[in-house]
Amino acid sequence: MQACDxxxxxxxxxxxxxxxxxxxxxxxxxxxxxxxxxxxxxxVLLALRDAAREVPAMPVPQLLIVDGPFTxxxxxxxxxxxxxxxxxxxxxxxxxxxxxxxxxxVIIACNQLRGTPGxxxxxxxxxxxxxxxxxxxxxETITV
Numbered sequence: 001m002q003a004c005d006x007x008x009x010x011x012x013x014x015x016x017x018x019x020x021x022x023x024x025x026x027x028x029x030x031x032x033x034x035x036x037x038x039x040x041x042x043x044v045l046l047a048l049r050d051a052a053r054e055v056p057a058m059p060v061p062q063l064l065i066v067d068g069p070f071t072x073x074x075x076x077x078x079x080x081x082x083x084x085x086x087x088x089x090x091x092x093x094x095x096x097x098x099x100x101x102x103x104x105x106v107i108i109a110c111n112q113l114r115g116t117p118g119x120x121x122x123x124x125x126x127x128x129x130x131x132x133x134x135x136x137x138x139x140e141t142i143t144v
Contacts, residue, residue: 001043003085005078013044020044039082042069046089053096064093065107087113087121095120 001022002008012021020027020040027040045064052058069086073079094106095118113123 001040003088004039004043004082011043011047013047018044018048038069038071039086042066042086042089046093049093062104063107064090064104065109066090067109069108070110070112088118091118091121 001011007023009023010021011023013019014021022040045066049064069090070083073083090106090108094104096104113121
């Protein structure tokens with residue numbers, strides 16, 4: 001989280017309810033929506049994954065799906081730093097191999113991939129006509 005925001009000095013996650021405290025303030029008091037919330041949510045998932053690496057008995061799924069981690073980022077230097085840090089953290093998670101030999105997989109759903117992806121990142125472009133899963137109807141024709 002500090003890689004995204006140098007003003008973050010302390011973060012804690014409650015083992016009872018997984019509530020997050022950032023710089024002494026509850027997550028809910030600091031962030032209610034947008035990129036700050038996404039950044040904190042992704043950082044918490046990465047921290048929990050790191051904790052699970054240290055405690056082998058802690059069952060953690062090897063798949064993480066993150067929707068829109070770069071939403072709300074602009075073109076400024078701070079936003080670029082956040083985008084790069086989030087992509088680096090998610091890439092690290094995907095490329096980590098557990099002592100058991102199990103690897104991970106991270107799926108990032110976004111309109112624009114921020115930062116410079118490493119060699120382990122594969123981009124699958126979609127559009128409204130051709131979806132990712134073959135055989136599904138065009139997304140343009142689906143109405144709710």
